[in-house]
Amino acid sequence: MPETPPPFDPDAYAAAAAPLLGLEIDPAWIAPVTANLRVLAAAAELVAGFPLPDAVEAAPRFEA
Amino acid sequence: MSVPANSDAATIAAAITEGRASARATVASALDRIARIDGRVGAFTDVLTERALARADALDAAIGRGEPAGPLAGVPFAVKNLIDVAGLPTRAGSTINRDRPPAARDGTVVRRLEAAGAILVGALNMGEYAYDFTGENVHDGDAHNPHALDHMTGGSSGGSGAAVAAGLVPLTLGSDTNGSIRVPSAFCGCFGLKPTYGRISRAGSFPFVGSLDHLGPMARSVTDLTLAYDAMQGPDPEDPVATTRAPEPAAPGLEAGIGGLRIAVAGGYFARGGDPEAFAAVARVAEALGASCTVEIPEAHRARAAAYLITAAEGATLHLDRLRTRPRDFDPAVRDRLIAGAMIPAPFVERAQRFRRWYRDAVLALFDGVDVILAPATPCRAPKGGQTHFVLDGVTLPVRANIGLFTQPISFIGLPVVAVPVRLDAGLPLGVQVIAAPWREDLALRVARQLERDGICTAPVAELS
Numbered sequence: 001m002p003e004t005p006p007p008f009d010p011d012a013y014a015a016a017a018a019p020l021l022g023l024e025i026d027p028a029w030i031a032p033v034t035a036n037l038r039v040l041a042a043a044a045e046l047v048a049g050f051p052l053p054d055a056v057e058a059a060p061r062f063e064a
Numbered sequence: 065m066s067v068p069a070n071s072d073a074a075t076i077a078a079a080i081t082e083g084r085a086s087a088r089a090t091v092a093s094a095l096d097r098i099a100r101i102d103g104r105v106g107a108f109t110d111v112l113t114e115r116a117l118a119r120a121d122a123l124d125a126a127i128g129r130g131e132p133a134g135p136l137a138g139v140p141f142a143v144k145n146l147i148d149v150a151g152l153p154t155r156a157g158s159t160i161n162r163d164r165p166p167a168a169r170d171g172t173v174v175r176r177l178e179a180a181g182a183i184l185v186g187a188l189n190m191g192e193y194a195y196d197f198t199g200e201n202v203h204d205g206d207a208h209n210p211h212a213l214d215h216m217t218g219g220s221s222g223g224s225g226a227a228v229a230a231g232l233v234p235l236t237l238g239s240d241t242n243g244s245i246r247v248p249s250a251f252c253g254c255f256g257l258k259p260t261y262g263r264i265s266r267a268g269s270f271p272f273v274g275s276l277d278h279l280g281p282m283a284r285s286v287t288d289l290t291l292a293y294d295a296m297q298g299p300d301p302e303d304p305v306a307t308t309r310a311p312e313p314a315a316p317g318l319e320a321g322i323g324g325l326r327i328a329v330a331g332g333y334f335a336r337g338g339d340p341e342a343f344a345a346v347a348r349v350a351e352a353l354g355a356s357c358t359v360e361i362p363e364a365h366r367a368r369a370a371a372y373l374i375t376a377a378e379g380a381t382l383h384l385d386r387l388r389t390r391p392r393d394f395d396p397a398v399r400d401r402l403i404a405g406a407m408i409p410a411p412f413v414e415r416a417q418r419f420r421r422w423y424r425d426a427v428l429a430l431f432d433g434v435d436v437i438l439a440p441a442t443p444c445r446a447p448k449g450g451q452t453h454f455v456l457d458g459v460t461l462p463v464r465a466n467i468g469l470f471t472q473p474i475s476f477i478g479l480p481v482v483a484v485p486v487r488l489d490a491g492l493p494l495g496v497q498v499i500a501a502p503w504r505e506d507l508a509l510r511v512a513r514q515l516e517r518d519g520i521c522t523a524p525v526a527e528l529s
Contacts (some may be wrong), residue, residue, distance in 0.1 A: 007251075012136055013407065014403075014404075016409060017406075017407040018403075018407075021384070021388075021407065022135075022384075022388045023387055023388060023391070023403060023404050023406065024388075024391070025403065026392075029391075029396070029399070029403070030454050032396070032397075032400035033400050033403045033404050033406075035400075036376075036400055036401050036403075036404030036405075037404045037407060039372075039461035039465070040372070040373060040376055040403075040404055040408055040412075042369075043372045043373050044369075044373060044408070044409075044412035044415070045372075046365070046366055046369040047366055047369050047373065047412070047415055047416050048412075048415055049366075049368045050363060050366050050419055050422075052415070052418055052419060053311055053422075054416050054421050056419075057269050057418065057421055058414055058417035058418045058420070058421060059417055059418075059420045059421040059424060064137070
């Protein structure tokens with residue numbers, strides 16, 4: 001996966017999202033949480049880079 | 065009257081069925097071997113001595129009355145501790161779940177294996193909540209690779225791989241969401257089957273990512289893998305995604321060989337980004353099978369990224385209440401990933417699910433031209449225990465996030481895979497994924513059996529005394 005996520009401030013994002021989710025984040029956890037957020041954001045950007053046709057529906061429950 | 069504790073399942077079942085060994089002596093021998101050896105391996109979290117011996121006595125009595133013994137008669141087995149065992153809280157590698165009430169009954173897969181004559185002897189170590197590729201556990205201690213105790217087993221079904229490789233039991237069950245059967249099979253040098261998504265019921269197991277979770281067997285022979293797989297098949301209304309297809313036993317065709325099968329090697333993404341040994345293992349298997357053509361699995365790198373997103377988001381959703389109330393009781397490495405996963409914007413996840421549909425259709429089209437695809441199971445041999453980074457293709461990367469880079473794009477669309485062990489030299493084993501189209505586990509098992517018969521893939525018991 002790419003190393004570079006899109007430009008955003010993961011610290012500010014995590015600080016804003018935690019109360020919405022009912023989560024308390026110990027200050028010692030902020031760095032690993034935001035590091036994971038960067039990886040997830042990079043993964044999302046990679047997926048978003050694929051030109052999906054609008055007609056492709058989600059497969060939340062995969063059926064072979 | 066017993067067979068050696070480290071015998072394979074088919075040998076044990078034959079000896080017991082034919083009256084050359086008793087189930088009680090066989091189970092007692094396995095329990096003794098676990099007691100002597102597991103302290104160094106760390107595979108088991110629970111040993112069910114009383115239950116196992118009672119079942120063995122009941123089986124011996126049934127055989128004495130002339131009743132059918134079942135294809136797994138008297139075979140000791142153990143299950144990853146996310147599968148329900150009556151009387152035990154289903155801990156799923158966590159400390160939090162130990163506060164749950166004990167399971168009222170066994171999971172479907174346990175009941176089906178015992179209906180075939182197998183005897184449950186214990187529950188097995190695993191990475192917390194299955195969010196793991198290492199086999200390390202901060203609560204129960206790490207599982208150790210029986211082939212080199214200072215190396216990882218791989219995970220999250222680490223105890224399942226270790227118990228088989230150490231010869232403690234011939235058969236274990238694991239779960240595989242992104243590679244958790246295939247990775248420990250590769251690192252521990254045993255055979256593992258991740259069936260088609262929906263083939264084997266997950267009812268009575270603790271989930272991780274519902275849209276990606278599978279259960280499956282691990283063993284030291286393809287015949288044992290097949291016996292267990294056949295015994296566990298069948299619809300189950302208690303698992304909402306379990307197939308309604310009738311069982312399709314693979315054992316009858318297992319010795320059919322590979323004649324007529326079109327076998328190809330996965331190129332592109334699956335041919336770079338790992339140690340040379342990982343690709344040498346694939347090449348050895350391909351040569352033995354006469355597989356000379358290559359197929360390109362399209363957009364595999366994006367498939368892995370999409371699987372990564374869905375895993376984090378679904379896993380976080382499952383655990384959100386626990387993250388709110390008991391965050392300090394998680395393994396920190398799991399907690400921090402789950403908290404980040406809870407914060408993923410919904411459009412990112414929805415996009416990943418839509419991409420999944422596209423990718424499924426694209427990959428299934430490949431099976432118009434081939435029957436089986438070969439790919440590495442892991443990018444390297446088992447890292448050292450506690451190792452946090454490795455160098456792959458000249459790039460330093462975190463171990464935990466990258467062990468599954470070749471397994472994730474395959475389980476993402478539920479394809480059946482047999483992980484086969486390859487020994488290139490005297491060092492640690494490697495694994496190769498034998499991948500088939502949905503519902504064609506039989507083809508992957510046939511190929512694996514041919515490789516085993518030809519001596520290309522073997523799973524000897526580790527040299528532990």
